[in-house]
Amino acid sequence: MFTGLIEEIGTMEGAAKGEKSMKLTLHAKKVLEDIKVGDSISTNGVCLTVTSFTGTTFTVDVMPETMRKTNLGKLKKGNGVNLERALKVSDRLGGHIVSGHIDGTGIIKEYKDEDNATWVTVETKGELIKYIIPKGSIAIDGTSLTVVDTADDSFRVSLIPITKEETILLKKKVGDEVNLECDIVGKYIERFLTFKEDKKVKDKIDMKFLMDNGFL
Numbered sequence: 746m747f748t749g750l751i752e753e754i755g756t757m758e759g760a761a762k763g764e765k766s767m768k769l770t771l772h773a774k775k776v777l778e779d780i781k782v783g784d785s786i787s788t789n790g791v792c793l794t795v796t797s798f799t800g801t802t803f804t805v806d807v808m809p810e811t812m813r814k815t816n817l818g819k820l821k822k823g824n825g826v827n828l829e830r831a832l833k834v835s836d837r838l839g840g841h842i843v844s845g846h847i848d849g850t851g852i853i854k855e856y857k858d859e860d861n862a863t864w865v866t867v868e869t870k871g872e873l874i875k876y877i878i879p880k881g882s883i884a885i886d887g888t889s890l891t892v893v894d895t896a897d898d899s900f901r902v903s904l905i906p907i908t909k910e911e912t913i914l915l916k917k918k919v920g921d922e923v924n925l926e927c928d929i930v931g932k933y934i935e936r937f938l939t940f941k942e943d944k945k946v947k948d949k950i951d952m953k954f955l956m957d958n959g960f961l
Contacts, residue, residue, distance in 0.1 A: 746832045747787045749840035749882075749889020751912045752776055755788070755828045757820045758802055765809035767818060769793075772802050776828050785845065787829040789913075790887030790924040791815050792845025815847045816886075816922040825913040827887045840889030841882040847924045848932075849873050851885070853917050854899060861906055863915065868899045869925060876927035876935075884926040888912045 755773040769788070776786055780803060784795045793805035812818045820826070832838070851869035858864075867885065869877075877883055877900050881892050890902040909915050917923065 747792070747829050747840075747843040747845055747887070748832055748836070748838055749843040749884045749887060750829065751827045751888055752829050754825045754911070754913055757822055757824045757826060759822060760820065765812060767807040767812060768796075768804060769807055769817070769820070770802050770804045771826060771828070773828055774801070776830050777801070777803060785831040787827070787831075787843070787845050787887045789815070789817065789826050790843070790845065790884050790926055791817060791847055811847075814849060815924045816850055817924075819922060825916055827912050829887060841884075842929055843884045843887065843889060843926060844929055845887075846926065848876070848927050849925055850922050851925050853919050853921050853923060855919065856915070859903075863904045863909060864893075864901055865904060865914065866899055866901050867923065867925070871898065873925060873927060874898065874900070876931045878931070881931075882928045884924075886913060886923050887926075888914060 753773060753775040755771045758770040758772045761768040771788065777798060777800070780795060780798050782795055782797065785792050786795060786803065788805065791811060793807065795803050796806055797804045807817050849870060851867040853865065854868045855866040856863060874895060874897070877892055877895055879892055879894050883890055883892050883900070883902065885902065888908065893901045893903055904914060
């Protein structure tokens with residue numbers, strides 16, 4: 746579990762690609778301070794498990810489903826990535842609850858400066874837009890942000906100076922792909938409202954069964 750408050754910008758050192766998977770090696774500093782094998786590190790919003798590390802790098806495996814759902818397969822050597830260690834129980838939850846399980850991707854459609862803020866418009870599919878609401882939370886490449894407004898196929902967020910400086914969001918270009926994780930609460934509510942339990946066929950004949958079926 747994460748907060749969406751990015752701890753540092755790491756760098757992609759290299760990738761060993763399989764047929765549908767990938768092993769990533771990332772250069773970092775802060776997230777390596779108390780690292781151990783098996784730890785979870787959010788990389789551009791994707792929860793990945795550390796398989797090995799050195800004093801300056803850590804390595805993670807990216808499985809085929811993650812390759813399909815995220816932008817990690819498009820990373821090149823030298824690209825920056827947003828990094829965050831898993832939340833400690835004692836930490837303040839300064840962002841919002843971020844699981845690191847990506848719902849899909851979006852495309853940067855527009856940047857627009859306004860005084861000290863930068864507006865970012867992200868285009869995405871309708872299957873994700875239904876979970877994105879004005880003043881709700883969204884994680885873009887793992888960064889916790891507040892949604893300002895939405896359209897049929899896009900939404901907007903506004904970046905404050907510290908977010909612009911300490912994340913990779915403004916290093917992206919119009920047309921670049923970003924990882925999106927919608928607020929987990931909305932997905933659970935939808936599941937509760939739409940789930941229909943399969944009806945079980947009764948194999949026991951009792952008085953209620955006879956009455957319900959007109960025998961009594």
